[in-house]
Amino acid sequence: MKLHPEISAKHLAWIEKQQMFFVGTAPLDAEGHVNLSPKGGDSFRVLSPLQVAYLDYTGSGAETIAHLRENGRIVIMFCAFEGPPQIFRLHGKGTAHLHGSPEFEELSKHFPENPGARSIVVVDVERVADSCGYAVPFYDFKGHRNGLDKWAEKKGEDGVKAYQAENNERSIDGLPSIDHS
Template sequence: MKVHPEMSAKHMAWIEKQKMFFVGTAPLASDGHVNLSPKGGDSFRVLGPLEVAYLDYTGSGAETIAHLRENGRMVIMFCAFEGAPQIFRLHGTGTAHLKGSDEYERLATHFPQNTGARAIIHLDVKRVADSCGYSVPLYEYQGDREVLDKWASKKGEDGIIAYQQEKNLQSIDGLPSIDPR
């Protein structure tokens, strides 16, 4: 493993080519559930050598948002599934900016509009590290799934809000996530 003072231009270019990444967070409680979420789509942006953000889509849970509200700890990991082996981790302090907030609107200019979006997760990177990834298998990218976009379009804005109110108000450990509207 090698720790870097920041992401280099080469690191940033490699990250931007990845089709999938993983987000890890945890509550402070020792008996709380650690969360690891796979992410994809056109949702990740490198904003600077120590700053990244991703568009957070509505889902069945809202663990990442709840954990970030409680303590801000987050790691984002990228794995090379094609080409040379590589693992890249970005540790730092994350903030969830809910759709409709001023900061969401400012950051949203970096992303395509998406009906299913509920937040933009912003990470101030404190640690940049890479490792070999020699045991990560090779996979062939076939394309993005369209299921979430079709689901969100069918629900519409009001349906998405209703779904979030039903499913996303708190984490599985009872921590507050999105605010009731």
């Protein structure tokens, strides 16, 4: 493993070629559940050498938002499924800016519009590290899925908000996620 002072231009070029990444968070309670979420699509941006953001889509749970509200700890991991082996991790403190907030509106200019967008997560990066990735298998990228986009378009803005109110207010451990009151 090698530590880096920041996300370099070389790192940025490599990140931009990756089709997916993973987000890890955990509650403070030792009995709580660690969460690991795969992410894809045109949803990740490097805002500066020590700040990144990703577009968070509506899902069946809202663990990441709950964990960030509680303690802010987050790690983002990229791994090469094509080309030379490589794993790249960004550890830091994150904040979820919910759809409709002034921060979301300002940050949304960095991303394509998406009807399923729930928040934009901004991470102030405290640790930049890479490692070999020799054991990561090769996979062929065939394309992005559009099921979430179709689902959100069919539900409409009010339907997506209703879904979030029903399914995203608390984490599986009972932590508050999205307040719809």
